[in-house]
Amino acid sequence: MTEPLSNGAVYQSVPESYVLPEHQRPRSSPPSSAAAIPVVDLGGDDPDRTAEQIVAAGKEFGFFQVINHGVAEDVMASMMSAAEEFFRLPTDEKMAHYSTDSTKLPRFHTSVGKEQEKVLYWRDCLKIGCYPFEEFRHRWPEKPAGLGAALEAYTAAVRSVALRVLRLAASGLGLEDEAHFEGGELTAGPVVMNVNHYVACPDPSLTLGIAPHCDPNVVTVLMDNGVRGLQARRRRGEGEGEGEGGGWVDVDPPPGALVVNFGHQMEAVTNGRVRAGEHRAVTSARAARTSLAAFVMPAMGYVVSPAPGVVAEGEALLFRSYTYQEFVSVYTAATGDRDAVLARFRNNNG
Numbered sequence: 001m002t003e004p005l006s007n008g009a010v011y012q013s014v015p016e017s018y019v020l021p022e023h024q025r026p027r028s029s030p031p032s033s034a035a036a037i038p039v040v041d042l043g044g045d046d047p048d049r050t051a052e053q054i055v056a057a058g059k060e061f062g063f064f065q066v067i068n069h070g071v072a073e074d075v076m077a078s079m080m081s082a083a084e085e086f087f088r089l090p091t092d093e094k095m096a097h098y099s100t101d102s103t104k105l106p107r108f109h110t111s112v113g114k115e116q117e118k119v120l121y122w123r124d125c126l127k128i129g130c131y132p133f134e135e136f137r138h139r140w141p142e143k144p145a146g147l148g149a150a151l152e153a154y155t156a157a158v159r160s161v162a163l164r165v166l167r168l169a170a171s172g173l174g175l176e177d178e179a180h181f182e183g184g185e186l187t188a189g190p191v192v193m194n195v196n197h198y199v200a201c202p203d204p205s206l207t208l209g210i211a212p213h214c215d216p217n218v219v220t221v222l223m224d225n226g227v228r229g230l231q232a233r234r235r236r237g238e239g240e241g242e243g244e245g246g247g248w249v250d251v252d253p254p255p256g257a258l259v260v261n262f263g264h265q266m267e268a269v270t271n272g273r274v275r276a277g278e279h280r281a282v283t284s285a286r287a288a289r290t291s292l293a294a295f296v297m298p299a300m301g302y303v304v305s306p307a308p309g310v311v312a313e314g315e316a317l318l319f320r321s322y323t324y325q326e327f328v329s330v331y332t333a334a335t336g337d338r339d340a341v342l343a344r345f346r347n348n349n350g
């Protein structure tokens with residue numbers, strides 16, 4: 001059992017177990033200011049243009065921010081206060097939900113939450129099964145008091161944002177069936193939410209809140225409390241050398257915006273036309289950061305393969321087909337490392 005960081009302690013220095021080896025520290029690959037994460041206006045009156053912007057952002061980053069998304073300000077604010085309040089609860093009340101079983105919901109853990117981690121990440125996390133409400137509601141933490149109501153309103157709202165984005169993406173990619181991503185089995189799984197909390201860190205150069213990863217699911221909608229920490233990786237351009245990933249870019253959403261990123265399944269069903277957004281979280285010396293990542297995913301038995309009409313004649317398939325269950329098992333074992341995960345699903349096209 002690893003003690004959570006949010007135990008009331010004020011850290012004067014970074015405990016040894018959180019100090020990353022030099023090559024994994026954030027400064028070994030600092031963010032560049034050359035690029036910015038696109039902002040997409042979901043309230044615009046030209047859906048074709050919005051769809052184009054979503055696909056363009058999906059190609060370059062797998063990430064974008066949305067404004068005029070229709071999620072009410074008070075729904076976002078109540079969700080954020082309930083989340084922040086959870087981490088202020090006495091340690092034993094949070095630890096009542098503690099588990100190292102990655103399939104348990106809800107589940108409170110710190111770092112990645114595996115047993116015997118060698119180096120710890122600077123994060124506490126409450127993972128909650130949210131939707132369908134009938135399935136999960138009775139298991140939600142009873143404290144803080146407003147959590148359940150906040151979760152219901154917020155989850156319903158961000159789920160519909162995610163589905164709208166998927167419909168626009170299908171249209172932007174020119175799919176015949178614009179409902180293929182959003183209407184069918186690809187999004188028929190539960191909505192699960194990571195409520196992440198990164199207490200202020202005395203030396204952010206030594207730690208990371210979350211290691212670089214792509215989310216395993218289809219699409220993720222994220223909100224944070226305004227403290228900077230999320231960084232997205234640009235797709236490496238032509239002639240930029242070896243490897244897949246380009247530079248890191250700060251994701252610093254304007255007030256009221258939501259951050260959207262595609263997960264591995266979106267990369268698979270579009271045969272790589274859009275990219276899963278690789279990201280990490282750095283820590284802050286200034287203040288505690290809270291972020292909520294809502295994951296929209298397929299049902300576990302869903303067989304993932306390219307959407308009808310996506311693949312051109314003669315085009316090689318990047319990935320073999322697989323069930324989402326298999327993907328999640330591999331992903332969990334590899335702790336989300338993009339290359340290690342994809343090595344198990346890539347076709348050898350020579």
Ligand SMILES: O=C(O)CCC(=O)C(=O)O
Nearest residue numbers: 194196210230281291293
């Ligand atoms: O805290 C963040 O902004 C990132 C969270 C994240 O990547 C996750 O929960 O998967």
Ligand SMILES: [Fe+2]
Nearest residue numbers: 214215279293
């Ligand atoms: Fe993530």
